[in-house]
Amino acid sequence: xxxxxxxxxxxxxxxxxSTIVTSLIKESYVSHVQHIVPEVTIPPEVTPENxxxxxxxxxxxxxxxxxxxxxxxxAHVICVVYxxxxxxxxDRIPTYWLPYFRQLxxxxxxxxxxxKIDLRGGEVTNEALEEEIVPIMNEFKEVETCVECSAxxxxxxxxxxxxxxxAVLHPTAPLxxxxxxxxxxxxxxxxxxxxxxxxxxxxxVLDDAELNEFQRICxxxxxxxxxxxxxxxxxxxxxxxxxxxxxLTEAGFLYLHTIFIQRGRLETTWTVLRxxxxxxxxxxxxxxxxxxxxxxxxxxxxxxxxxxxxxxxxFETYDKDxxxxxxxxxxxxxxxxxxxxxxxxxxxxxxxxxxxxxxxxLQGWLAQWSMxxxxxxxxxxxxxxxxxxxxxPRTSALQITKPRKVERRKGKSTRNVFLCYVCGAAGxxxxxxxxxxxxxxxxxxxxxxxxxxxxVNAVDIDGSEKYLVLQEFGARYEAExxxxxxxxxxxxxxxxxxxxxxxNSFSYISNLRQQYSLDHIPxxxxxxxxDLDLALQRHEVQPDVYCRRLGLQVPVSVSVKTxxxxxxxxxxxxxxxxxxxxxxGGAERALSAxxxxxxxxxxxxxLGGVSASLLMMYRTLLRPxxxxxxWGGQWAGWLLGHRREL
Numbered sequence: 001x002x003x004x005x006x007x008x009x010x011x012x013x014x015x016x017x018s019t020i021v022t023s024l025i026k027e028s029y030v031s032h033v034q035h036i037v038p039e040v041t042i043p044p045e046v047t048p049e050n051x052x053x054x055x056x057x058x059x060x061x062x063x064x065x066x067x068x069x070x071x072x073x074x075a076h077v078i079c080v081v082y083x084x085x086x087x088x089x090x091d092r093i094p095t096y097w098l099p100y101f102r103q104l105x106x107x108x109x110x111x112x113x114x115x116k117i118d119l120r121g122g123e124v125t126n127e128a129l130e131e132e133i134v135p136i137m138n139e140f141k142e143v144e145t146c147v148e149c150s151a152x153x154x155x156x157x158x159x160x161x162x163x164x165x166x167a168v169l170h171p172t173a174p175l176x177x178x179x180x181x182x183x184x185x186x187x188x189x190x191x192x193x194x195x196x197x198x199x200x201x202x203x204x205v206l207d208d209a210e211l212n213e214f215q216r217i218c219x220x221x222x223x224x225x226x227x228x229x230x231x232x233x234x235x236x237x238x239x240x241x242x243x244x245x246x247x248l249t250e251a252g253f254l255y256l257h258t259i260f261i262q263r264g265r266l267e268t269t270w271t272v273l274r275x276x277x278x279x280x281x282x283x284x285x286x287x288x289x290x291x292x293x294x295x296x297x298x299x300x301x302x303x304x305x306x307x308x309x310x311x312x313x314x315f316e317t318y319d320k321d322x323x324x325x326x327x328x329x330x331x332x333x334x335x336x337x338x339x340x341x342x343x344x345x346x347x348x349x350x351x352x353x354x355x356x357x358x359x360x361x362l363q364g365w366l367a368q369w370s371m372x373x374x375x376x377x378x379x380x381x382x383x384x385x386x387x388x389x390x391x392x393p394r395t396s397a398l399q400i401t402k403p404r405k406v407e408r409r410k411g412k413s414t415r416n417v418f419l420c421y422v423c424g425a426a427g428x429x430x431x432x433x434x435x436x437x438x439x440x441x442x443x444x445x446x447x448x449x450x451x452x453x454x455x456v457n458a459v460d461i462d463g464s465e466k467y468l469v470l471q472e473f474g475a476r477y478e479a480e481x482x483x484x485x486x487x488x489x490x491x492x493x494x495x496x497x498x499x500x501x502x503x504n505s506f507s508y509i510s511n512l513r514q515q516y517s518l519d520h521i522p523x524x525x526x527x528x529x530x531d532l533d534l535a536l537q538r539h540e541v542q543p544d545v546y547c548r549r550l551g552l553q554v555p556v557s558v559s560v561k562t563x564x565x566x567x568x569x570x571x572x573x574x575x576x577x578x579x580x581x582x583x584x585g586g587a588e589r590a591l592s593a594x595x596x597x598x599x600x601x602x603x604x605x606x607l608g609g610v611s612a613s614l615l616m617m618y619r620t621l622l623r624p625x626x627x628x629x630x631w632g633g634q635w636a637g638w639l640l641g642h643r644r645e646l
Contacts, residue, residue, distance in 0.1 A: 001274060003044075004052040007164045008071050009113075010097065011081035012089045013060050016115040019151040020081065021057050024161060029152045035059060048162065049169050055161065072106055076168045079160060081113045084120060084148070090132075098140045109167035112136070112146040113160050118153050138179055144172055145264075170266040174282055176258075183258055186282040187269075193337045194276050195253045197388035202317055205247030218275045231256070277385060289382040293395045298403040298489065301377035302417050303370060307397030310389055315365050325359035338386030342379055343368065351455050353439050363458055370467040371456035373398065374417045404492070411580040417467040418576040419490060421521075423478060424497035425508035429528035430472045432560040433497060437470055437569055442561050449474035459573045468573050470495075482516040492576035494521045498543070500557065501532035507539050510546070513584075522575045522582040524568075525555035531562045550584040 009017040018037045022030045025040060042053040056075070058068050072078065080097050082089040093112060101110070112133065120126070126148060133146045144167040149156035172178065175187040183191070198206055198214045206214065211231075212222045223231075235242035235252040238259075242252025260268045277288030295301055303311070318334040319326060326334065335341050343351065351371070353364030360368070373380040377398060384394050391397070407413045422430050431449055432442060438455040453472045458465050471491075473481050481487050496512070498505040513519070525547055537543060544554040558565045575582040 005165050005168045006054045006076045008056045008075035009079045009081055010058050015081045015083040015089050016151050017081045018057050021055055023151040023154040023157045049165055077109045077164045079111045079113045079164055081115055083116045084114050085116055094136050109144045110142045111144055111164050114148040117148050118150040170270040176261045190278055190282050191254055191257055195250050196337055205244050205249050207247040218272050289385055291394055298405055300401045301373055301398050303373050304399040311369050315362055325355045325361050327359040367456040367458055367467055370417050371469045408579045413577050418492040419469045420493040420572055421491045422470050422472045422495045425505050426475055428497045428499045428505050430497050434470050434472055436560045452477055459569055461573050466573050491521055493572055494523055496525045499529050500527040501529045501535050503535045503538045506537040506543050519584045522579040523584050524575050527555040527557045530557040531559040
C-alpha cells in the first residue's frame with residue numbers, strides 16, 4: 001500500500017474549490033480566499049489511513065492550463081467539484097472534465113464533489129442524487145463516488161478528502177464491476193485462493209476455528225461467538241448455499257466481500273487481500289514471493305525442521321485416500337493455490353520416489369523439496385507463500401549451512417543435503433545410474449541426454465537420513481558447467497562414470513580431469529556395466545592404478561541392469577560427509593583454485609618476510625667479523641640458500 005496520496009481539486013471557476021481546501025484547514029468558513037490555494041501537506045499521524053496527504057488546488061482559466069495539466073498527470077485521485085446552484089458546472093463533468101482526463105491519458109480514481117448544499121434551502125440531502133450520478137458512473141468507470149458538501153457551513157468537507165484517500169488506498173475498480181454489481185474475476189480468484197488456504201482441513205467450509213484464525217491473521221482480533229453466528233445468519237438469509245454444516249462455504253465467503261464492497265467497506269476486503277500478499281493489480285507482490293534471504297558464498301540452503309513439518313502436513317492433508325502417496329489429481333488439488341506444479345518441466349515424478357502406481361510417496365515428496373531448496377531456494381520460498389506457510393517470517397522454513405571450505409578443512413560435513421555431479425562419456429551409463437537411484441526400472445534402449453537431469457533420494461548414514469542429489473548434464477552442457485569455477489564450487493562430490501566394457505570410456509574422464517580444475521572436489525570413480533566382459537582400457541594406466549596414484553579408493557563396480565549397485569549411493573554420501581578422504585592427491589587440494597592461489601600468496605608473503613628477517617640478521621649480527629663470527633655467517637648462509645631452493 002502506498003504511503004502518500006496526492007489529491008487534486010478541479011472544476012469550473014466559482015464552484016468553491018479553494019474554499020473547500022481552506023475550510024478543511026481552518027475548520028471554519030473563510031469568505032475571501034486567493035485564486036489558487038498553495039499546496040497543503042497533511043502529516044500521516046492526523047489522517048485515518050496514516051499516510052501523508054498532499055492537497056492541490058487548481059484554476060480553470062486559460063492562464064492556468066499548463067499548471068492544471070501538469071497537476072492532473074501527477075495526481076493520485078482527482079476531485080471534480082461542481083456547484084449545486086450552477087447546473088452547467090455539473091453538466092460539464094461528463095462532457096468536458098472526464099473526457100479531458102482521458103485525452104491526457106490519465107487513469108486515476110475520480111470523486112465527484114457537489115459543493116454549496118447550504119443553498120438548497122434547508123434541504124441538505126438530495127434524494128435524486130443517485131439518479132443523476134449513476135449514468136455518469138456507468139459511462140466513466142473511473143468515477144468512484146459522489147459526495148455533497150458545504151464549505152460555508154462547513155459540512156461533509158472532511159468526508160470529501162476521506163473518500164478521496166480511500167479511492168487511492170482501497171480502490172473499487174480492481175475488485176468490483178459497478179455496472180453489473182458483481183466481483184471482478186481477478187478478485188474472485190484471489191478470494192477463492194484465500195478461502196482455500198484458510199480451509200485447513202479441506203472440507204469446503206470455514207468452521208468457527210478457521211474463521212477465527214482468518215480473523216486473527218487479517219485483523220489481529222478474534223470474533224465473538226455472537227458475531228460469528230450473526231455473520232452466518234446474514235449469509236444464510238441472503239446467499240443460497242452460503243452456509244453448510246454450520247460453516248461458511250466459498251460462496252458465502254464471496255458474498256460477504258461483495259456486501260463489504262457494496263456498503264463502501266472496501267478497506268475490509270483490501271486488508272484481507274494485502275495480508276495474503278496481493279497488490280493493487282491483484283497479483284502477488286514480488287516482496288511476498290521473494291522475501292529477503294541472503295545466502296553467503298559457499299553456503300547452501302536446506303529445509304529447516306519447520307519446513308519439513310509444513311511439507312509433511314500439507315502432504316497428509318491432500319492425501320485424501322490416505323494411501324501414503326499423492327496421485328496426479330491430489331497433486332493438482334494441492335498446487336491449485338499456486339501457478340502449478342513447479343517441476344512440470346523437470347521430468348517429475350521421475351526425479352524422485354513413487355509407488356507402484358506412479359504416485360509420489362511422502363519420502364519422495366520431501367526429497368523433491370529438499371532438492372528444490374538446494375538448487376533453487378527462491379522457488380521454495382515462493383511456493384511456501386503460494387501454499388500457505390503459516391509462520392512468520394517465511395524464511396524460518398529454511399536454514400543456511402556452514403561454508404563448504406570450512407567444513408572441508410575440518411574433514412567432516414554437517415549438511416543434510418548433498419549435491420553430486422555425475423560425469424562421463426556418452427553411453428557410459430550415467431542416466432541409468434540416476435534412474436536406479438530414483439527407484440526407476442532399467443531401460444534397455446539408449447537415449448542421449450539432451451538437457452541436465454537431477455534426481456534425489458534419501459540415504460541412511462549411520463542411522464541419520466541424508467538427501468543426495470545427483471546431477472547429470474549431458475554432452476551439450478557438461479563442458480559449460482565444468483569450466484565455470486562458480487559451478488564447480490557447488491558440488492559436495494563428483495562421480496566419474498566409465499563403461500568397464502568399453503576400452504575408450506576411461507580415457508574420456510581422465511581427459512576431463514586434466515582439462516578442468518576439479519581436484520578440490522571429493523571424488524569417486526564408478527565402473528558401470530560390470531555384467532559385461534571387462535575391457536582393457538586404452539589409457540596409460542588401468543583405472544585401479546590410476547585411482548591409487550591419486551590416493552583414492554579403486555572404482556566401485558556396478559551393474560544397473562542386474563540390480564548390483566554395490567551400495568554406491570551410500571559410498572557417495574560417505575565421500576561427501578568425509579571429504580578429505582576423497583580429494584585427489586591429498587586433503588590439501590580440497591581448496592578450490594582461487595583458494596589455493598590465495599594460500600600460495602599468503603605463504604609467499606610469509607616466507608618472503610622470513611627471508612627479509614634473516615637478511616637483516618645477517619647484515620647486523622652474522623656478517624664476517626660481526627658479533628657471532630664465522631660460524632653464524634655459515635649458518636645464515638645455509639638458511640638463505642635453503643629458502644632459494646623452496
